Amino acid sequence: MNKRTLVIVVGVVIVGIIIAIIVQRRHGQSPAVLTTTAAPTADPQTQQANRIAQTFQTALKIDQDLDGLSDEEEKKYGTSPASSDTDQDGLLDKDEVTIFKTDPLKTDTYGIGHLDGWSVQRGIILPDGKINQAQLNKFKK
Numbered sequence: 557m558n559k560r561t562l563v564i565v566v567g568v569v570i571v572g573i574i575i576a577i578i579v580q581r582r583h584g585q586s587p588a589v590l591t592t593t594a595a596p597t598a599d600p601q602t603q604q605a606n607r608i609a610q611t612f613q614t615a616l617k618i619d620q621d622l623d624g625l626s627d628e629e630e631k632k633y634g635t636s637p638a639s640s641d642t643d644q645d646g647l648l649d650k651d652e653v654t655i656f657k658t659d660p661l662k663t664d665t666y667g668i669g670h671l672d673g674w675s676v677q678r679g680i681i682l683p684d685g686k687i688n689q690a691q692l693n694k695f696k697k
C-alpha cells in the first residue's frame with residue numbers, strides 16, 4: 557500500500573467516524589434537549605453542521621497535495637502545500653527532503669546538468685544525497 561492510498565484510507569476512516577458520531581447524537585437526543593439548548597442565532601443542528609464543516613476543512617488542510625509533507629512542514633521548507641512536486645523536477649517534495657536530501661526548490665540540486673528526478677532514476681543521486689560518481693560519468697556528455 558503506497559502512502560497516498562494510506563492517506564485516503566485514513567481520511568475515509570475519519571469521515572466514517574464523524575458520520576457515526578453525528579448519527580449517534582441525532583438519535584440519542586430528545587426533542588426537549590433540542591429546544592432547550594437552541595442558541596438564539598442558530599439551531600443546534602446548524603451549529604453541529606458548522607462544527608463538522610470546520611473539522612472537515614481542518615482535516616483537508618493537513619496535507620492538501622498528498623505528498624506526505626503536512627502543510628505546516630511545507631511552510632518550513634518553503635514548498636507549495638498545493639503542489640506535490642514544487643520545483644517540477646520529478647521528485648516529490650517529501651522524497652527530496654527526507655530521502656534524497658535534494659533541495660525541493662531547485663531542479664538540479666548538485667549542478668549535474670539534469671533534473672534531480674532524472675538523476676535519481678539513473679542512480680546518480682542516491683538516498684542521503686550521495687552521488688554515484690561512476691553513474692554520473694556514464695551520463696556525462
Ligand SMILES: [Ca+2]
Pocket residue numbers: 619620621622623624625626627630637
Ligand atoms: Ca503536502
Ligand SMILES: [Ca+2]
Pocket residue numbers: 641642643644645646647648649652660
Ligand atoms: Ca521536486
